[in-house]
Amino acid sequence: MTTNTTAAYQNSFLREVEAHVEEGAWVKMCMQCGVCAGSCPFGPHWEHSPQKIFMMIRAGKREEVLRSDSMWMCTSCYNCLVRCPRKLPITHIMHGLAHYAHRLGLAPKGQPTRESARLFWNNCIKHGRINELKFTLALYFKDGLAQGIKNALAMQGIGLAMLKAKRLNPFAIFGGHQCKDKSGIQKIVAKARELEAKRQEQAA
Amino acid sequence: MADNKFAAYICAGCGIGDTLDIAALEKIAQKECKMAAVKSHPFLCNQEGVQIIKNDIANEGVTHLCIAACSRRAKTEAFAFADACVSRANLREGVLWVVAAGAEHDEVRQEMAEDYLRMGCAEVKKMKQPAGNPDKAINRTILVVGGGMTGMTAAIEAAEAGYAVLIVEKSAALGGFARQLWKRVPFAAPYAEAQPTGADELAARVSGHARIKLHLNSTLAETAGAPGRFQVKIAQESGSVTEVVVGAIIQATGFSAYDINKLPQLGGGQANVVDQAGLESLARNAALAGGVIKRADGKEVNRVVFVQCAGQRDASGQHLSYCSGHCCATSIKQATYFKDANPLVDTVVIYQDLRVPGMGEDFYRSAQDKGVVFTKGTVSKVSGGGSCSVTFKDLILDEEATLVADLVVLATGQVPNAGTDMELWNQVSTDADNGDEAAKTRQQELRAASVLKLAYRQGPDMPQFKHGFADSHFICFPYETRRTGIYAAGPTRRPMDLDQAMTDATGAALKAIQAVENAAAGRAAHPRVGDLSYPIVRLEGCTQCKRCTVECPFGAIDEDERRFPQFNEQRCRRCGTCMGACPVRVISFENYSCDTVGMQIKAVNIPDEFEEKPRILILACENDAYPALDMAGLQRLTYSAYVRAIPIRCLGSVNTVWITDALSSGYDGVMMMGCKKGDDYQCHFVKGSEMAYYRLSKIEDTMKQMSLEPERVQSHEIAITDNARVARLIDDYVAQIKEIGLSPMKGFG
Structure with missing residues (x-):
């Protein structure tokens, strides 16, 4: 048990979440019934359930919330969202919080979901579509060379079977398929970033 | 007055005629019950059947009739005859629908029907047509104690319905607690924003209303009388006292934080x-x-x-x-x-x-x-x-x-601002009566602290409910109190918000209006609304034992200077608890008395012990237990044909003489069925079932003297929904009686 005294239950962090987190304005509407916590298939594996995350936001625990890995554990099953009696878009809020924490650089370092998302995004943006082989390899080797080889050896049975079934193209390592207008995709992303930055600026 | 003429009408409809021997029933009514006219009809409740009865009343001088058909709770409109006493023998719900089908049950089924017919005829012979309380109390003014939102709402509602209203308010202004509020919670969609309280507007409406009279800076100094004739002394802060007569009282004394x-x-x-x-x-x-x-x-x-x-x-x-x-x-x-x-x-x-x-x-x-x-x-x-x-x-x-x-x-x-706790009052009063000087002073203080300052034998305020709230029949009839014609409303009755208090006030106003109208017509108030019978006491037989005055749940009975009971009929709810309490049986109602029930008990044919047919008497409260029995029939649940059920007004009205009479005349067991007692009682008359249990505890000695097993008298708490349970209880009890053996008292009755 810890003691919460700093800026406790002041609205400042709640307001910050409202302004910067996708669907963050819903956080204040939580009535703490706990249906989300009870519905989450990952319930036992989180440090903080959505219910607790929302209460922590209202209690002003900025660091604890943004450094939590709980929202990274969300598998987007949407159980909480369909069950919430107050109709909070909980899944979206979880993603919004994760995203906000990531942007601020507060999200837990090396968190597997975060890492996987980052690798996926970078891979995808580069060629306008995902290169499965490179993405898989990147995931294997994200914790270093030795671990990567270990991972690859552990998975070699599946890899060879996929090769045999022509579900895996080893030549994709040299580039693989790309979309027709790679620069067009990158322009779209750049524009989206620009719009988001503007929105954040207005909110702040 | 013309001589009484008794008639019995037997209905053969609803399958009664197919299953029961109607001719045999007719014969019993004629020969055994000595009814002057006996008729049967294939469909008695239709226009033709009812017309036969009406003609007999009009042309043949029939004054008392027993209708052997369905339950007394069915076809009440068809079988309502203003100029005649009516008893009902319950052949349909009580026999046809509950006795198992099949020829092997024909004999016991017919016996049951014949007994119900005998009981119906015996009952009607002891009934008199109730004339209504001759002492009509006709004041229709409604007194509201407390000028807060509850009191003002009650006053406006009663005044708008055409009744004169007096408001007695302790402080110098109307509005009560609501005047302290800046805003109130919203009562209407979209339930989003705090709203103005409306207290000032309501106070203005009340002050300007032609039918509402205000007594500010005033409290009650004394309240005597009964519904329709309360004599109230209103004391001003200045010391002057106004005497008024009112018909009903609403206590809206609110709460303190x-x-x-x-x-x-x-x-x-x-x-x-x-x-x-x-x-x-x-x-x-x-x-x-x-x-x-x-x-x-x-x-x-x-x-x-x-x-x-x-x-x-x-x-x-x-x-x-x-x-x-x-x-x-x-x-x-x-x-x-x-x-x-x-x-x-x-x-x-x-x-x-x-x-x-x-x-x-x-x-x-x-x-x-x-x-x-x-x-x-x-x-x-x-x-x-x-x-x-x-x-x-x-x-x-x-x-x-x-x-x-x-x-x-x-x-x-x-x-709650509910005045004096009556339990404390009773304690202090007992001490004071025993000459304790400190208790006498305390008694004075308690009276001064009371809201109503009732001049009732039972003390100056209405009894308090849990946690000191003013009385309420919380579970079934929340507006009802144990002081007839006095209704508690608002947070003095239970914790509540402004919206609920105003709804409550409207309910209490309606209750008060009903009370004055019933009192004016000489009728009973809730729950026997409209009942014209009232307790009649033969004072010459009274032993001044005071049981009726103590046990009356409604404080209807005072004592006169010679310590005889003094009935205030307008306060009476006609439960008959006084009748059940009276050891010398001098209290009765015209259509409900020790005799009307006692003769039914005696009318049942008790087979001798060699026939091995037990007879079990059921005294069933008409409010919950008897409907549950009827409902068991309606659902075609079966139970033993050895029971004979008599509806009674309340378990409190059961006089122990009925039980001892039944046992000594050879009944094998008695089942008393009443409502839930205790703190979360469901008794319509609040204390009736509790009194019955108390009296039952005293009957064990009598049973010992008769060398009867204590199991021969049982009591059950039956809710109106207990239809399956009631059938099971009966069958279990019959099995139990067979186990302990038939009564040794048969043949002596």
Whole structure:
């Protein structure tokens, strides 16, 4: 048990979440019934359930919330969202919080979901579509060379079977398929970033 | 008056004629019961059948009739004859529908039907046509005690319905607690914003109403009499006393806030810790000054914490143990006072369970939307002063936290202004009667502290319910009290908010109107509304034992100077508890007496012990148990054909003579079926079933003298929905009786 005294239950962090987190304005509407916590298939594996995350936001625990890995554990099953009696878009809020924490650089370092998302995004943006082989390899080797080889050896049975079934193209390592207008995709992303930055600026 | 002529009408409809031997029944009515006219009809409740009866009443001089057809609870309109006494033999619900089908049961089924016919004929012979209370009390003025929102609403509702109203208000102005409020919670969609209270407008309407008369700065000095003829002395602060006569009384004396000084641990009594009423006055002051809410020391409030359940729902026994119901919504409202003026003010509500009855959930949501922070926690300590602090355990985050605030609001509960506790009064009075001087002084104090100052034998106020709230038949008839014609309304009756109080007031006004109308017509009030019979007492046989005066649940019976019972018929609810209590059986009703039931008990044919057919008497309360028996029939549940059920007004009306008569005339067992007793009673007459159980405990000695097993008398609490259970109980009891053997008393009766 810890003691919460700093800026406790002041609205400042709640307001910050409202302004910067996708669907963050819903956080204040939580009535703490706990249906989300009870519905989450990952319930036992989180440090903080959505219910607790929302209460922590209202209690002003900025660091604890943004450094939590709980929202990274969300598998987007949407159980909480369909069950919430107050109709909070909980899944979206979880993603919004994760995203906000990531942007601020507060999200837990090396968190597997975060890492996987980052690798996926970078891979995808580069060629306008995902290169499965490179993405898989990147995931294997994200914790270093030795671990990567270990991972690859552990998975070699599946890899060879996929090769045999022509579900895996080893030549994709040299580039693989790309979309027709790679620069067009990158322009779209750049524009989206620009719009988001503007929105954040207005909110702040 | 013409001679009595008795007739029996037997219905063969609804399959009665197919299963029962109607000719045999007719013969019994003629030969055994000596009914002057006996007729049967294939469909008695149709126009033709009813016309036969009407003709006999009009042309043949029939005055008393027994209708052997369905239950007395069915076809009441068809078989209502204003000029005749009617008894009903329950052949359909009581025999046809509950005795198992098949030829092997024909004999016991027919015996049961014949007994019910005998009982019906025996009953009607002892009945008289009730003439109504000749002592009509015709005052229709309604007195409202208390001029708050409840009292004003009751007054307006009664006055708008055409009745003259008097309001007695202790303070100098109308409005009560609502006048202290800045705003009230919303009563109507979209339930989003706090609303003006409307107290001033209502007070203006009341003051200007042609049929409402105000007595401000006044209290009651004495209330005597009964519905339709209450004599009330109204004492002014100045000392002058006005005497008035009123028909009914509504007690709308409201509540007081629980004393915040009793909560030192929560900062009660310290600077900048206020109760909800305290915050209302800060909000009013702010609104009058046209600014934001400031503390008493003039500092603007930027952080405010609301502590819910302060001194409420307390398990330690030091404070209120109940929830006052309104305080969560009130705190929500008060938090929005701050948020509406400035959304940057931090408002935190610390609750145990947020309870917002009615449509309060929408209001809660609207406050959340405005940014009020709600957190579930238990507050352990509040310190007041320049900078207040609230230490609590957050039950969601499972951690201790301390909040700093400019102002702390404690949601304390409602304490009813219900006057004097009658149980305390009775204790003190007993001591005073025994010559205890201190008790006599205390008795005077209690009388002075009472609201109504009733001149009743039973004490100066209505009895108090749980936690000191004014009386209420909480489970079934919340507006009813044990003082006929006096109705409690608003938070004096149970904790409630303004909206509920105003609804309550309307209900009480309607009750009061019914009471004066019934009193004026010489009829009973709830629950035997319209009953024209009333208790008739043969004083020459009275032994002044006082049981009737003590046991009457409604305080209807006073004592005169010679210590004889003095019945106030308008206060009487016709339950017959006095009749059940009377050891010398001098109290009766024209159509319900020791004889009407006693003769039914005697009318049953008791087979000798070699026939091995037990006979079990059921005395079933007409309010719940008898309907449950009927319903068992309606659902075609079967039970033993060895029982004979008699509906009674209330288990309280059971005179032990019926039980001893039944046992000594050879019945093998007696089942008494009444309503739930105790604190959460369901007895329509509140104490009736409790009295019956008490008396039953005394009957065991008699049974020992008769060398009968105590199991031969049983009592059960039956709810109206217990139809399956009642059938099972009967069958179980018949099996039990067979096990202990038939009564040795057969053949002596």
